[in-house]
Each structure stands twice: as C-alpha cells, then as structure tokens.
Amino acid sequence: MAADLRRGRLTPLGWAGLLIGAAIMLAPLVWTLLLSLKNNGELVGHSEAALHGPYTLQNYAAIFGNSLTLRWLLNSTIVALGQTAGVLILASLAGYGFARLDFPFRRTLYIFVLVGLAVPSQAVILVQHQLFAWLHLHNSYPGLILPGLIAPFGVFFMTTYMRGIPLELDEAAMLDGASRWTIFWKIIVPLTIPAQSTLAVFTFLGAWNDYWWPLISATRSDMYTLTVGLAAAQMNYAQTSGLGYLMAQAVFASIPIFIVYIIFQKQIVRAMAGTAVR
C-alpha cells in the first residue's frame, strides 16, 4: 500500500524524467556491453559497428583463455572478503569501545583515529611499502589484505551508529548478569546489522576496485588482483586496436560488483540516503 502511494505521487512528467534519467545512466553501460560483443578489427575506426551484428563472444573467450584470469578472480575475492571481514570485526569492536565504554584518553584516541581520515594513502605508501618489504609480505595475501584493515572511516561509522543505540539496553543486560562481550555480541551487533551491511558493501567495493596498492605489492602475476591483472593483459593502444577486448574486461570485472549491488541494494540505498547513520 505504501509503495502504491509513493508511486502515485509521480506524475507522467515525473515518470518521463525518471525514464530519461535512467536511459542516460544506462546508455554507457549498454554501449560497453555492445562493444564487448564485437570483433576488435571491426571496431578500429568504426565503433558505431557495435550498434549492429554480428556479435561474438570471442573477447570473453580471450579473457578466459588467459590461464591466470581465474586465479586473479580468486585473488580479488580472497582479498575483498578478507578486508571486509577484518574491517567489520575491527571497526565494530573499536566503535563499541568508543561509543559505549569509558576509558582513559578515549576522546584523544578517537580524534587520533579520525585524523586518519585526513591522511591520503599516497602520503604513507612509501613507508608502508618499505614496512611490508621488511616483513616479506609483498606478493602474499596478508600483504594485500592488511593495509585495507586500517579503516578510520569504518571506526567512525560504527561509533556513530552505536552511539544512537540507547545505553539502557546495556544497563538492563548488565542487571541480568551479561558480560561486556555478551552485550556486544548478543545485543549490540544484531542491532547494528544495517550499518554492518553498509560498511561491508563499501569495504568490499573499495577492496575489489583497489588498484594502486596491489599494483606495487603484488608484482608477480600469479598474485595479481583482477584489476591489476586485466590492466596488465591489455596491449598498447587497446583503446583502438583492442576496444572490444577492453570492454569485455570492463564487463567481466564489474560482474561481481554487480552481484554485490543486487544482493545489497537495500542497504546501499539506505546508506546513500543517510538513514543508516542515526
């Protein structure tokens, strides 16, 4: 009923505007897909050839013909899931501490974490690279995952969310004899699922799309993530002589992201609308 009422508010003009907006948003995606289904040779100098057949899957076959593509897919999956799990655990614990516990230097420490938001990753990339070299962590999964666990935004996000949960819940649980861990795990975490989902989506997307750190840390091709691997697979002047292949790579790399969006679209929309943070 509520959905019907919301739909009822749209005038025909509104619908038209919405459709035009959707078409504008979709056009580059459809264009990318069509280009990916064309023979590279046909597209040299004639990208409009994508508007008509014949279409082919040869560019996708070429992607899978590279024996390392599935390995890169696995690497990206491991790194993105590893970072997501790590960030959720660390940010939730830190957020709980900053939001609901009283301890010395809490405010100072929180400000210290927030300062991390203002430090661009490029500013620390050299020392970070040196550190990982000393630890012999380059070309390894820990080397790819660990830097992503430094997530001041996640701590800020979870702290803010947890501050919105009434403290009376903790007090009532304590009266019933619950420990701090029990309160965190059985009461607070279930209440923060919307925020956890949002943070998970953003972390996963960030890790999946990351290029710079994997480029200089994973220097052996069997440890590339998908973004680095696909870039390495491109020949010079791929924009012209390999346009179809380039677009097939773009489509292929975005499929997992697309799936994540489909599954978590409710959380993403809520996060974008700002309702996830109370």
Place this chain on the structure above:
Amino acid sequence: MLFAMLLGSCAKGDGKTHIYLQRFFGECGAEYGGSTDVAKAEGECGIITTMINRFNAENPDVQIDVNVVAWPGYPQLTAQVAARDPPDLVTMHEGVISDYAAKGLVEPVEGYLRAAGISPDGFTEAARQGVSMYGQIYALPWDTHGGLFHVNTALFAKAGLMRGGKPVLPNTTEELVAQARQFEQRTGKPYLIQSNVGDPAFAARNLYTYMMANGAVLFPDAHHIKLNTPIGIQVATFFRRINAEKLGSQNMDTPGAIAAFVSGEGGIYPTGTWMIGSFEQEATTPGRPLYKNYAVYPYPRLWGEHVEFVSGHSWVVPTRKRTPQQRDAIARFFKFMAAHNYDWVRTGHLPAFKAVLDDPRFKALPHRADIAPLASIGRPLPSNVQRQNAIEGIVGEEAAAAFTGQKSIPQALAQAEHRVNDLLGQVD
C-alpha cells in the same frame, strides 16, 4: 588465511634454471600461449609471447617465467627494487634506463653480450646511443621506434600531391603550409590528423624532432632543459600556425585520431612505428578507406638537418644476486633475442641491429624500405639526463598548450622549462 598463504607460496623444484622476466606489450596467452611458431605470430604481444615460448622449447634446462605488467611497468619495477626482489630481465624504454643505471639498479651488460657473442658494433647508431651511458652499455637494444608520417595516398591523389605513385612530402615549412592549404581546398579535409588531447608524446615528439633538426641542444647538462629559445619559439609557432589555420584536425585524442585516419578523415597522421601493423591491415582489407592507399615515411626535413627524435625498447638486467647458471641463461636469452630481431621488427619497429636492416626479409616487408632511414637519422635523448618519461609528459603537455593556443608560446615553453628544471633539480 592459512589457505591463502599456502596458495601464495609455491616452490619450484623442476631442476631448471629459472629466469624471471618482466615485460609489457600485453597478455595474449589465449591465442599464443602454446605457440612456438614465431613466423606465424602477429603483433607485439603475439610475437614476444611466441619468442619466449620458443626460447623455453629450445633451452630445456632453462625456464623463463614471464610476468606481464601493465604498461609501462615502472611503478612495479621500482617497487620490486625497493623490496629487493627485482626480476632478472625487464623490458625498458631506452629513455628510462638512466634512471636506474645512475643508481646502480641495473647491471652493465657487456659481460652478457660477450658471452652471447654479440658485438655492440652491430647495433644501429640509434640503438647504440640509446643503451650507452656513463661509459658503459646497460641494455640489449631491441628496436628503434619514432614518429612517422602515415599517409592516406587516396586523399593525397585527390589533392594532387602524388608524383610517380608516391606522396609528395614537404621540404620546408612553407611548402608544408602550401601543400596543406591545397589539400584542404581539394579534399575538404585536414592535411594533418593530430592527437593534441591527452597525448603528450605527440606534441613532445614534434617539438623535440624539429628543435633537434634546427640544431638545438635540448639538454645543455644533466639538470636543465632549454626550450624557451628562438628555435623553440620558431618550431612552436609553426605548429601553432597549423592549428590557427585549421590545417590539422582539432580536439582529438589518440583513439580519435587513429579512428579519423583509418576512416579517411585526413591526409597525414604523424604517429609512431607501432601503428604500421594496424594501418597495413586496413590497407589490405577491401572496402576500407585505406585499402591500397597507405604509405609511410619518416618525418620530413622541414628545417636544417634531417634528424628525428627516437627511442627504443631494450632488455635490462636489474642488479641482484644471481647464480652462474642464471647469468649463463641471461646471456643465452640475449643471443636468442638478437638472433630473432627480424621477427620482432615485423611489429613495425625498426631493428636494433645493422644486419637486420640489410636483411632481404626485412626489406621485403611492407614499407620498411621507406622507413629504414629512421635508423640512421634517429637521435635519442641524451642518456645522462634522468626522468625522461616524466619530462616527456611535462614537455608534451605544455607544447600541446602552445600548439593549440591555450597558452602563449613563450609562456608555455617557459613553464615547461621551469617544471622540468624543477624536476631535474630534485635528481641526485
């Protein structure tokens, strides 16, 4: 996590000498992963992949493990050097070698050349200059590449600029302007196709080439560039005139310019040796605008001496501990690559070895006789100047701004000088 760590640590126990080779040129394992027939391979990626497969097949005691990096691969190489885990062999543009050689990060290769029976006297002059610095040779030169005038001969014929089946190219700037006006009047299309947007190499190549032709010393020492000179202003003014009179295409990036050329939208596209293969394919495909209507030549002499800015691909050996077997394998790889230089130059690049220039097979390749002079007129940038990759970006950006009128010529050249000198001032 344990599973992940196990996945990342696989030991090699096959008894072979492993050489870790890092290259760009893309990945094409789907088409050439198992091929050793070099003669049948096409394109940079296909040929290099097949050649390495062939080397592995012919040297059963050696295994070349290939790491393909995103072009140009230098951020990764620098990271590997910093982590003290560089590869054994790396593709490198000759202009970049000095960045690494100056710090001892790549080895002089005279020892490998001797072991491989390769005499530097056999290198072409452009190739020899490109890999020689600080009194030593730091790489096996692999090719010479530079700018060429790719010509649509059908439009040239329509413009009345063909003589004896060959396009008439200008010998002076005034001739070029006159021919360009005639071309534009008779065909309604621009004489030059230009990629002045997002392609700093295009503008830098033009500026460097014609300043060199005028006898300019671009780098008076290792820490300074000189562009804002009467010669620099003269060259930039010429290209500004091309744009002001709309004798060249406007607002095109590289893909746009390539598309325009193969679609017959202009007379000449000044771009590199690397496009010969693609354009020749168009020229042999019935129905395409370039079908039987394609020719290619080095940049014409418009001023002074007929010289041209060139660079080249080479193989360097990063400094690290190696076994005698690995050093022997690298020497054998050098020998193999030198022996197969002809196969590589089928890509369109010019050979790094004089013998290949004289090889009848090379001369029989399409257009090679026309572009061969590039190997003798080619001039690399001075090898004692570091950061040439970054410098080309700065110079090209400012030169394009001058050519297109976004900045005044003295302002753009002065800013290019300032930015480059600032960069070089930070170099040890």
